[in-house]
Amino acid sequence: MDLRQIRYFLVLANELNFTRAAGRLHISQPPLTRQIQQLEADMGVTLFERTTRGVALTQAGTVFLEEARKIVALTDQATHKTRLAHSGQMGRLDIGIFGSATLNVIPTLLIELRKSHPNITITLQNTTKIQQVEAVREKRLDIGFNRVFPEVPDLTVETVFIENLFVAMNKDHPLARRRVLAVKDLQNQPLILFPNNVRPTFADTVVTLCRNQGFLPTVAHEVEDVMTCIALVSAGLGLAVVPESAVNLQLPGVRYHLLRSSEAKVDLSCVYHPANSSPALQVFLEIVRKMRTRKIHLVAE
DSSP states (O other): OOHHHHHHHHHHHHHOOHHHHHHHHTSOHHHHHHHHHHHHHHHTSOOEEEOSSSEEEOHHHHHHHHHHHHHHHHHHHHHHHHHHHHTTSEEEEEEEEOTGGGGTHHHHHHHHHHHHOTEEEEEEEEOOHHHHHHHHHTTSOSEEEESSOOOOTTSEEEEEEEEEEEEEEETTSGGGGOSEEOGGGGTTSEEEEOOOSSSSOHHHHHHHHHHTTTOOOEEEEEOSSHHHHHHHHHTTSOBEEEEGGGGGOOOTTEEEEEEOOTTOEEEEEEEEOTTOOOHHHHHHHHHHHHHHHHTOOOOOO
16 A cells, blocks of 8 residues: 555545546546555555446545645644755754843844744753863754853854843942942952852953953852842842843842953854754854844843
8 A cells, every 4th residue: 555545546446436536636537447446455455445436435535635734734733844854944943041041032033933943842941161062072962052162173153143242230239329340340359259160261261351351350159150249239249240131130130331441342153063953053043143143232221
């Protein structure tokens, strides 16, 4: 039995006449007759019986009619889904995410993907930068997002967004009266750095920024993530330099002030395997590149 025979059967079961069925199939009657006879031989049953007006379904034919409809429907559905997957309209995308980028940039990208390709299944894994690189290399992740990626010659790293830096501080801090700060204003101030995992990290960007202005930062605390960092700022335990994405994290008593310096910027980049030909990944990369082209800015409230 093959799919063509099943489709021929369905047409004949609908018409109950070989001549009309052959006409609908755009074939002559003998090939249709042969295919139906072969189908019956393969199944070992009689599906049609001859009548004065044409043919009629036997009891076995009536049962097979329902099953044949299901088979064709499933086949058509499988073909449709396969074509969608091939064009990037359907599929699965495994994405590595982290900290502050989940507060704005990554949700914006995912919303755009969901709008244009609602049939793509998205899974998110919160992982460190090194874990992302390893997972992308081993094809356990399609793409990862992070900052300050190390050199990974076998993978592709693309800049998604360049963010301004802000200083987070408690509203009662003396510097809170200023709207804009210079890097020098951070000298001798207790700073909270993050993340404190495998270097290089965003924390190194902050330290380098201070060194380039001729001083070493006074590090009060080093914490794992931006949420913990801002919680300590809210408690008045220090100041923190944060990417613009973090401004969306509103905790009691925390104020954000733009850090004015041509160096006060940080990247958000993505990493993926150049040999990954997943149509879903290619569609997502197009969205990422459009975001970069449009230069979407995160607005600090």
